[in-house]
Amino acid sequence: MLSILGFSMVVVFMILIMTKRLTALIALMTVPVLFAVIGGFTTEIGEMALQGVAQLAPTGVMLMFAILYFGIMIDAGLFDPVVGKILKVVKGDPLKITIGTAILVMIISLDGDGTTTYIITISAMLPLYKKVGMNPLILAALALLGNSVMNITPWAGAMARAVSALNLEMADVFIPIIPAMIAGAIWVLFAAYVFGLKERKRLGVLNIEYDESLSQEAATEDLISLKRPRLIWINLILTLILMICLILGVLPLSILFMLAFSIAIVINYPKLELQKERIAAHASNVLAVVSLVFAAGIFTGILSGTEMVDAMAGSLVNMVPESMGSYFPLFTAITAMPFTFFMSNDAYYFGILPVIAEAASLYGIPPVEIARASMMGAAVHLLSPLVASTYLLVGMTKVEFGEFQRFTILWAIGTSVMMIIASLLTGAFSL
Secondary structure, eight states: OHHHHHHHHHHHHHHHHHTTSSOHHHHHHHHHHHHHHHTTOGGGHHHHHHHHHHHHHHHHHHHHHHHHHHHHHHHHTTTHHHHHHHHHHHTBOHHHHHHHHHHHHHHHGGGSOHHHHHHHHHHHHHHHHHHHTOOHHHHHHHHHHHHHHHTTSTTSHHHHHHHHHHTOOHHHHHGGGHHHHHHHHHHHHHHHHHHHHHHHHHHOOBOOOOOHHHHHHHHOSSOGGGOOGGGHHHHHHHHHHHHHHHHHTSSOHHHHHHHHHHHHHHHHOOSHHHHHHHHHHHHHHHHHHHHHHHHHHHHHHHHHHTTHHHHHHHHHHTTSOGGGGGGHHHHHHHHHHHHHHHSOHHIIIIIIHHHHHHHHHTTTOOHHHHHHHHGGGHHHHTTSTTOHHHHHHHHHHTOOHHHHHHHHHHHHHHHHHHHHHHHHHHTSSOO
16 A cells, blocks of 8 residues: 555656646645655645755755855866867757767766766856757766766765665775776767757857857856956866765865865855855855755655565565566666655665575575675666656756756667666676
């Protein structure tokens, strides 16, 4: 009964946001409460929702100060030289723009943090897409697909959770799926080629020559007076230190971004009034993203607190016939797509994956293969309304969440399928 209630809740939620009956913000808060009442959990709703919000609070804080930090860096012109180089190469050719976007995303994604990737990529490329007249959904899709391939590095969240949940060695899990990542990257470049070819046919190739004004437009729409070209090396060093600290885990992400933002705004805009002005300028972006994160906390809190998520997992695992036991790695890889779409990474890797690994062990399948297989659903996972950074992505590109999902879903599934095929061919997990 809980399983049916859980799947019904997710289906109703998805229908409401994809048909634009409700915004994601409102649906995230109201739908789970309604289904909790239907399930008879009326007296526990407050506690479950609060617990979910508390769990996502560090993510909300991190996103808040990450947006503010990179907003200051963009205002100061840190990324202007990078954008200038891109513009020199791609000019007004939509095909070159999409391929350049895919390459840029995958390079930046090496830091393992989707939030950073989206902020830098969208800030650099969106004005160029607008100038050429290209569909911003393409930019959002390529950003998500490219990030999903690199989102399974050892310092990214999914890999760390899988290794911890099954008590494995990081190298044993990661190294064998490097070919799968390469296959995924090739698929993303193919997607960029298809998108770019369609846009080139629709728009043609514009004659856009690089000049300083275009670089400034691509980097930021703020006043030129906010630029700090003399501080570019200081800002670059500060950002590199931040990235290194993020990778090494020196401090929690939220604390690192809080400290980095504090240093950045004081260095670039020492006057108090100007500091207030810059914070206010980015406040709308912060509110749009962080409000969704806390709303998602209610959804995940009720989904977990009512144990709907456990029931949903159990029903899916029970669907595997005993005769198909040797196919558990493939089953894990395929079901990782819906599993990680419907639930948080924590719920899947710490709640579901151990159950699957234990069941697979009855058929002589080592847990390391199950861990590798569980990485294959990353692209579809990032399309989930439970992923905080995805709200940042759609917010920055100013596209509708449901429309973005419809536009990207088949390409995301294609990314996962390519990675699964490569894993099977290279023996990362077997049949």
